[in-house]
């Protein structure tokens with residue numbers, strides 16, 4: 001039996017009074033990876049509840065929400081979220097469509113960081129030489145060569161909309177294989193990086209770096225010996241963690257924290273240009289008075 005006014009979480013823990021309602025519109029895949037029971041339990045303890053949005057019903061008839069969390073593709077949905085953001089300025093939309101437009105596009109995403117200067121940290125930011133292919137043309141190999149691209153190449157779908165297709169990448173060892181790909185896509189030079197990469201996650205001031213296995217270096221011999229096109233699956237997914245591997249420190253040493261902090265700050269500034277909204281958890285409660293719009 002529950003005492004009046006008392007609420008308990010899934011394992012009998014006392015819950016905070018509900019203070020923040022997050023309406024979410026996510027694909028089934030994203031819901032599964034993001035809304036894990038442990039996460040929901042923790043959120044619940046902090047007074048945050050997650051409510052599924054029914055995309056077939058008007059958004060204004062649902063809620064009330066404090067936050068709309070969404071990752072769905074398609075113009076129709078983007079229009080709905082934009083309209084809702086305008087008519088409900090008190091609701092934080094994560095993220096506002098206009099703020100994330102350029103990260104939906106693999107080309108514009110990188111163009112924003114081309115001129116990032118980290119020389120004070122002995123760091124250098126390089127973007128692989130790249131070009132966008134919008135339609136099938138016999139002249140693509142010539143144009144790519146003219147743009148200075150050299151084999152091997154990585155071909156990636158232009159749009160990153162969370163679909164499985166948007167993660168289908170190819171490695172190309174010869175120019176003639178280009179005709180096998182369906183535009184639009186981005187062509188990038190393959191950059192040898194020792195088979196290891198670092199993924200940097202950043203929310204607010206929190207930074208988390210993980211080390212992952214990646215594609216091995218490509219040698220000149222391989223290039224000469226194995227022409228063709230090779231799909232590669234999610235090489236650096238969470239399953240490819242190299243966090244605990246005993247690796248050569250020359251390739252595996254984590255980047256220094258000040259460099260990561262600067263990098264995260266710069267990227268946040270350059271990529272999330274339009275509005276950043278924050279709720280502060282202050283002395284056990286979510287404080288909406290601290291809502292910041294930059």
Ligand SMILES: Nc1ncnc2c1ncn2[C@@H]1O[C@H](COP(=O)(O)OP(=O)(O)OP(=O)(O)O)[C@@H](O)[C@H]1O
Pocket residue numbers: 128154156160166167168169188189190191192197213214215234235236237
């Ligand atoms: N230009 C490149 N040179 C060398 N390796 C690359 C290049 N581009 C991508 N890769 C390899 O392919 C992996 C996936 O690339 P990318 O992050 O662009 O695609 P993605 O489908 O968005 O992947 P994720 O969802 O894991 O971020 C990278 O983690 C890296 O291992």
Ligand SMILES: O=P(O)(O)O[C@H]1[C@H](O)[C@@H](O)[C@H](OP(=O)(O)O)[C@@H](OP(=O)(O)O)[C@H]1O
Pocket residue numbers: 029030033034071160161162163199236237238
């Ligand atoms: O698990 P890590 O290494 O962080 O890789 C993520 C990718 O970087 C994201 O692009 C994936 O999200 P989308 O599939 O919505 O793009 C994301 O998909 P998920 O949220 O469904 O797990 C992950 O694959």
